[in-house]
Amino acid sequence: MLSSAAAVAQCVFLHAVSGETQPAPLPEDSDYLGVPVVHYRTYATAAVKAFDRRLLDAAAARRVRTPTTPPPHRPRTARAPPAHRPPQCTAPYAARRC
Numbered sequence: 001m002l003s004s005a006a007a008v009a010q011c012v013f014l015h016a017v018s019g020e021t022q023p024a025p026l027p028e029d030s031d032y033l034g035v036p037v038v039h040y041r042t043y044a045t046a047a048v049k050a051f052d053r054r055l056l057d058a059a060a061a062r063r064v065r066t067p068t069t070p071p072p073h074r075p076r077t078a079r080a081p082p083a084h085r086p087p088q089c090t091a092p093y094a095a096r097r098c
Contacts, residue, residue: 010055011050011053012035012037013039013049013050014037015039017041038053
C-alpha cells in the first residue's frame with residue numbers, strides 16, 4: 001500500500017500488538033521508500049512520536065491520554081431539545097397511509 005502512496009505519505013504508524021507476548025515486541029523504527037515507519041504500543045507513545053516528527057502540535061499531543069489518565073473535568077452543558085419527530089402512525093398495517 002505504501003508503494004503506491006510513498007510520494008504523499010508523511011509517516012506510517014504501526015501498532016505493536018501480540019497475542020502471545022506481553023508487552024508486545026517493539027520493532028525498531030525505520031524508513032521504507034523514504035517514508036518513516038514508526039512502531040508504538042500505546043496511543044500516548046504514538047502521539048509523542050508524531051509530535052517529534054511535527055505531525056501533531058503540542059496541544060493535539062496532550063489530548064492523547066493513557067487509559068489511566070482521567071480526562072479533565074468539564075461542566076455538563078444543557079442538551080438541545082430533541083428534534084421534531086412526525087407522529088407515529090397507529091393505523092393497521094394494511095390501511096397505513098403515513
